[in-house]
Amino acid sequence: MSFIFITLGTCLIVSDTLVPRVARRLSLTKHPNCSTLSGGQAIELLARSGDRRKFPFRTPMGRIYDCCFSFAGLRSQITMSIMKKEAEEGIEQGTLLSCVNDIAAATQHTVAVHLAKRTHRAILFCKENGLLSSEDPILVMSGGVASNQYIRKTLTVLTEKTGLRLLCPPPRFCTDNGVMIAWNGVERLREGKGILSPNEDVCYEPKAPLGVDISAKVRTAGIRLPSGRMKISF
Incomplete structure (x- = not known):
């Protein structure tokens, strides 16, 4: 059986970049419960006890009816909110805000909703x-973002609503893409598959396409x- 890959949308600014940046901007390594955690883990942990409604961030690309992802606008909203709260609390950048849990919850929720909406459109198109x-x-769903349980729950609600089934690797295998690519190289080396000699010329693409891009057709x-809201509960 042969498979054809079709690209319905691309990631302009990915969540794997946004969330760690928000964690760094919030200086979460200074939080007593987050000093040993990655940015994504810290955001997810603090979000559990935060109130997302205190920071009603707008979902990105709401008036663009395609399946592409971008978190640039959300990053600007979050940064502006952090700067405003720092001014209100009279603290400098690098000092923990009293509302980090709420910002974490709002960030995580908005990312999850953005992913769900673009994915929902992709499902309807398909x-x-x-x-x-x-x-x-x-x-x-795979990669680092798939380790987030809130996002998993959000997409589970979506797939149940649309008649699909969500499949994710165990969280311990949802790592950074670079690690997964490197591990693929390790396995290939062990099996002796796809290994080139040092004397062979290699052509590479910094950004390789995946299948046939029909994102313009989707747009x-x-x-x-x-219309309607998804209820996400744990």
């Missing part, structure tokens, strides 16, 4: 164009999502 399997269609379709 259904309209017969691109999904009629038997047990699956949505796969032209202009699919609007049905």
